[in-house]
Amino acid sequence: MYRQYIDTPLGLMRISASELGITEANFILASEQKSAQASAITQQAAQQLTAYFAGKLQQFTLPLAATGTEFQQQVWQQLTRIPFATTCSYAAIAQQIGRPKAMRAVGAANGRNPIAIIVPCHRVIGASGKLTGYAGGLDKKAWLLKHEQHL
Numbered sequence: 001m002y003r004q005y006i007d008t009p010l011g012l013m014r015i016s017a018s019e020l021g022i023t024e025a026n027f028i029l030a031s032e033q034k035s036a037q038a039s040a041i042t043q044q045a046a047q048q049l050t051a052y053f054a055g056k057l058q059q060f061t062l063p064l065a066a067t068g069t070e071f072q073q074q075v076w077q078q079l080t081r082i083p084f085a086t087t088c089s090y091a092a093i094a095q096q097i098g099r100p101k102a103m104r105a106v107g108a109a110n111g112r113n114p115i116a117i118i119v120p121c122h123r124v125i126g127a128s129g130k131l132t133g134y135a136g137g138l139d140k141k142a143w144l145l146k147h148e149q150h151l
Contacts, residue, residue, distance in 0.1 A: 002039035017041040021063030027136045058084040076110035083149040
Protein backbone atom coordinates (compact mmCIF):
# COMPACT_ATOMS: atom_id res chain seq x y z
CA MET A 1 0.00 0.00 0.00
CA TYR A 2 1.28 3.43 -0.97
CA ARG A 3 0.30 6.68 0.66
CA GLN A 4 0.84 10.38 0.09
CA TYR A 5 -0.56 13.53 1.68
CA ILE A 6 -1.39 16.87 0.08
CA ASP A 7 -2.52 20.21 1.45
CA THR A 8 -5.62 21.58 -0.27
CA PRO A 9 -7.74 24.69 0.20
CA LEU A 10 -10.12 22.43 2.18
CA GLY A 11 -7.51 20.80 4.37
CA LEU A 12 -5.22 17.83 4.35
CA MET A 13 -5.96 14.92 2.00
CA ARG A 14 -4.63 11.38 2.19
CA ILE A 15 -4.16 9.57 -1.11
CA SER A 16 -3.70 5.80 -0.94
CA ALA A 17 -3.04 3.36 -3.75
CA SER A 18 -2.29 -0.26 -4.49
CA GLU A 19 -0.30 -1.44 -7.49
CA LEU A 20 -3.60 -1.37 -9.43
CA GLY A 21 -4.72 2.17 -8.73
CA ILE A 22 -6.09 4.72 -6.29
CA THR A 23 -7.88 3.12 -3.35
CA GLU A 24 -8.55 6.25 -1.29
CA ALA A 25 -8.53 10.03 -1.49
CA ASN A 26 -10.07 11.61 1.59
CA PHE A 27 -9.87 14.64 3.80
CA ILE A 28 -8.26 13.88 7.14
CA LEU A 29 -7.19 15.64 10.29
CA ALA A 30 -3.51 16.51 10.58
CA SER A 31 -3.33 14.21 13.61
CA GLU A 32 -4.18 11.26 11.32
CA GLN A 33 -1.11 11.85 9.14
CA LYS A 34 1.38 8.99 9.36
CA SER A 35 4.52 8.05 7.54
CA ALA A 36 4.03 7.72 3.82
CA GLN A 37 5.57 5.89 0.93
CA ALA A 38 4.52 7.49 -2.34
CA SER A 39 4.26 5.71 -5.67
CA ALA A 40 3.96 6.89 -9.26
CA ILE A 41 0.18 6.52 -8.94
CA THR A 42 -0.11 8.57 -5.72
CA GLN A 43 2.19 11.22 -7.20
CA GLN A 44 0.04 11.41 -10.33
CA ALA A 45 -3.09 11.72 -8.18
CA ALA A 46 -1.47 14.45 -6.08
CA GLN A 47 -0.55 16.37 -9.24
CA GLN A 48 -4.04 16.04 -10.69
CA LEU A 49 -5.76 17.03 -7.43
CA THR A 50 -3.45 20.05 -7.11
CA ALA A 51 -4.32 21.05 -10.69
CA TYR A 52 -8.04 20.57 -9.92
CA PHE A 53 -7.84 22.87 -6.91
CA ALA A 54 -5.87 25.41 -8.98
CA GLY A 55 -8.69 25.43 -11.56
CA LYS A 56 -6.54 23.81 -14.23
CA LEU A 57 -8.07 20.30 -14.38
CA GLN A 58 -11.64 19.18 -14.94
CA GLN A 59 -11.22 15.49 -15.78
CA PHE A 60 -9.16 13.00 -13.78
CA THR A 61 -7.28 10.27 -15.63
CA LEU A 62 -6.20 7.88 -12.92
CA PRO A 63 -6.48 4.13 -12.45
CA LEU A 64 -9.01 3.44 -9.69
CA ALA A 65 -9.01 0.40 -7.41
CA ALA A 66 -11.50 1.06 -4.62
CA THR A 67 -12.80 -1.95 -2.73
CA GLY A 68 -16.57 -2.30 -2.52
CA THR A 69 -19.56 -4.45 -3.35
CA GLU A 70 -20.67 -4.95 -6.93
CA PHE A 71 -23.49 -2.44 -6.35
CA GLN A 72 -21.13 0.13 -4.83
CA GLN A 73 -18.78 -0.31 -7.79
CA GLN A 74 -21.69 0.34 -10.19
CA VAL A 75 -22.63 3.51 -8.34
CA TRP A 76 -19.04 4.75 -8.12
CA GLN A 77 -18.51 4.08 -11.83
CA GLN A 78 -21.64 6.10 -12.60
CA LEU A 79 -20.40 8.96 -10.44
CA THR A 80 -17.32 9.26 -12.66
CA ARG A 81 -19.69 10.00 -15.57
CA ILE A 82 -21.23 13.11 -13.97
CA PRO A 83 -19.86 16.00 -16.03
CA PHE A 84 -17.69 18.63 -14.38
CA ALA A 85 -19.64 21.55 -12.87
CA THR A 86 -22.97 19.71 -13.02
CA THR A 87 -25.02 17.90 -10.42
CA CYS A 88 -27.41 15.03 -10.44
CA SER A 89 -29.77 13.40 -7.96
CA TYR A 90 -29.61 10.06 -6.21
CA ALA A 91 -32.74 9.11 -8.16
CA ALA A 92 -31.00 9.88 -11.46
CA ILE A 93 -28.02 7.70 -10.52
CA ALA A 94 -30.40 4.88 -9.54
CA GLN A 95 -32.14 5.21 -12.92
CA GLN A 96 -28.85 5.30 -14.82
CA ILE A 97 -27.63 2.04 -13.26
CA GLY A 98 -30.94 0.32 -14.00
CA ARG A 99 -32.16 0.25 -10.38
CA PRO A 100 -34.77 3.06 -10.32
CA LYS A 101 -36.09 2.18 -6.86
CA ALA A 102 -32.66 1.97 -5.23
CA MET A 103 -32.30 5.68 -4.39
CA ARG A 104 -31.50 5.04 -0.72
CA ALA A 105 -29.00 2.33 -1.59
CA VAL A 106 -27.39 4.73 -4.08
CA GLY A 107 -27.17 7.29 -1.28
CA ALA A 108 -25.52 4.73 1.00
CA ALA A 109 -23.02 3.71 -1.71
CA ASN A 110 -22.32 7.36 -2.47
CA GLY A 111 -21.60 7.95 1.22
CA ARG A 112 -19.10 5.09 1.24
CA ASN A 113 -17.14 6.36 -1.76
CA PRO A 114 -13.50 6.19 -0.61
CA ILE A 115 -12.13 8.33 -3.43
CA ALA A 116 -13.36 11.89 -2.88
CA ILE A 117 -13.29 14.44 -5.70
CA ILE A 118 -11.73 12.02 -8.21
CA VAL A 119 -14.94 9.97 -7.99
CA PRO A 120 -17.15 13.06 -7.68
CA CYS A 121 -19.71 12.10 -5.05
CA HIS A 122 -19.92 15.81 -4.19
CA ARG A 123 -21.89 16.30 -7.43
CA VAL A 124 -24.83 14.25 -6.16
CA ILE A 125 -27.59 16.28 -4.53
CA GLY A 126 -31.12 15.69 -3.33
CA ALA A 127 -34.01 15.63 -5.82
CA SER A 128 -35.15 18.98 -4.40
CA GLY A 129 -31.80 20.53 -5.30
CA LYS A 130 -30.68 20.70 -1.68
CA LEU A 131 -27.21 19.68 -0.65
CA THR A 132 -27.31 16.43 1.24
CA GLY A 133 -24.67 14.42 3.08
CA TYR A 134 -21.00 14.50 2.28
CA ALA A 135 -18.37 12.59 4.25
CA GLY A 136 -16.12 15.65 4.31
CA GLY A 137 -18.98 17.87 5.50
CA LEU A 138 -21.55 19.96 3.67
CA ASP A 139 -19.28 23.00 3.83
CA LYS A 140 -16.68 21.17 1.72
CA LYS A 141 -19.37 19.92 -0.69
CA ALA A 142 -20.68 23.47 -1.17
CA TRP A 143 -17.13 24.76 -1.70
CA LEU A 144 -16.37 22.08 -4.32
CA LEU A 145 -19.58 22.76 -6.26
CA LYS A 146 -18.94 26.52 -6.18
CA HIS A 147 -15.32 25.98 -7.23
CA GLU A 148 -16.44 23.99 -10.28
CA GLN A 149 -19.12 26.54 -11.22
CA HIS A 150 -16.55 29.33 -11.36
CA LEU A 151 -14.16 27.63 -13.78
